[in-house]
Amino acid sequence: MKVILAKRIGFCFGVKRAVRMAEEALKRNKRIYSLGSIIHNRQVVECLSRKGLKAVKTIGQIKDGPVLISSHGISPKVIAAINKKGLQVIDTTCPFVLKAQKVARRLKEEGYQVVIVGDADHPEVRALVDYAAPNVSVIKNRKEACALKIKEDSKVSVLSQTTQSAANFLDTVNGILEKKPKELRVFNTICHDADQRQTMASDLAANVDLMLIIGGRNSANTRRLFDVCRKLQKNSRLIENDSELREAWFNNKVRVVGVASGASTPGQAVQSVVNKIHRKGVV
Numbered sequence: 001m002k003v004i005l006a007k008r009i010g011f012c013f014g015v016k017r018a019v020r021m022a023e024e025a026l027k028r029n030k031r032i033y034s035l036g037s038i039i040h041n042r043q044v045v046e047c048l049s050r051k052g053l054k055a056v057k058t059i060g061q062i063k064d065g066p067v068l069i070s071s072h073g074i075s076p077k078v079i080a081a082i083n084k085k086g087l088q089v090i091d092t093t094c095p096f097v098l099k100a101q102k103v104a105r106r107l108k109e110e111g112y113q114v115v116i117v118g119d120a121d122h123p124e125v126r127a128l129v130d131y132a133a134p135n136v137s138v139i140k141n142r143k144e145a146c147a148l149k150i151k152e153d154s155k156v157s158v159l160s161q162t163t164q165s166a167a168n169f170l171d172t173v174n175g176i177l178e179k180k181p182k183e184l185r186v187f188n189t190i191c192h193d194a195d196q197r198q199t200m201a202s203d204l205a206a207n208v209d210l211m212l213i214i215g216g217r218n219s220a221n222t223r224r225l226f227d228v229c230r231k232l233q234k235n236s237r238l239i240e241n242d243s244e245l246r247e248a249w250f251n252n253k254v255r256v257v258g259v260a261s262g263a264s265t266p267g268q269a270v271q272s273v274v275n276k277i278h279r280k281g282v283v
């Protein structure tokens with residue numbers, strides 16, 4: 001059995017930077033707080049929490065001590081609340097997310113109706129909404145674009161959650177265009193890493209018998225990677241780590257296994273999966 005790794009594996013630039021900044025801050029402070037998970041990977045979060053990183057839901061839960069902003073970024077309202085409390089900030093917002101935030105704020109200032117293509121519940125998108133509010137909507141796909149209310153004569157602009165698939169973004173933009181807005185501005189705020197990861201993984205998925213995608217089930221980019229691969233390879237599985245491998249997946253028809261991973265999956269977790277397959281230690 002041959003195992004082929006996708007060309008892009010391990011942490012993306014933004015996650016690597018966030019974890020490094022957290023580790024450095026934990027050397028200087030016994031306790032730091034993060035608003036939500038620093039990244040969407042349970043194993044990495046558990047490891048950092050053993051070193052003193054405590055995830056909280058609201059600023060109200062922090063009495064003192066530095067607060068870490070995750071790579072997904074936060075709303076301007078929350079930044080104002082942090083400043084009001086005088087808390088020290090460790091800002092690990094990914095530069096690609098910062099760019100999307102700047103675009104959202106500028107479009108609001110220029111009077112555009114802003115449409116964000118993404119998952120409304122994701123922290124990155126919730127923050128983008130606050131930058132673009134009040135004239136902002138979040139849609140997932142072309143179907144939702146068709147249901148979107150666009151006022152006559154309105155100026156519409158579209159941007160994307162950084163981890164969206166380029167194909168879905170394009171399809172959704174075309175759906176908005178069919179509504180014939182007077183003006184439509186499109187900003188491709190998809191991150192280069194997420195885009196390349198999806199392209200490389202889907203190239204692989206089309207040419208293997210079993211495709212494994214490794215990453216947190218709560219990670220938007222991992223789920224997107226899985227969706228993209230599953231369209232090309234029905235025999236695709238999303239696993240968080242090697243303990244989820246099952247022998248039944250590796251029958252005689254499976255000669256080539258493809259392995260891809262989300263942007264917040266450590267390279268070590270990928271290696272453990274590959275080692276376990278090679279050792280035939282699959283349970």
Ligand code: SF4
Binds near residue numbers: 012014071221
């Ligand atoms: S996936 Fe892209 S936008 Fe998200 S943290 Fe990584 S580099 Fe930044």
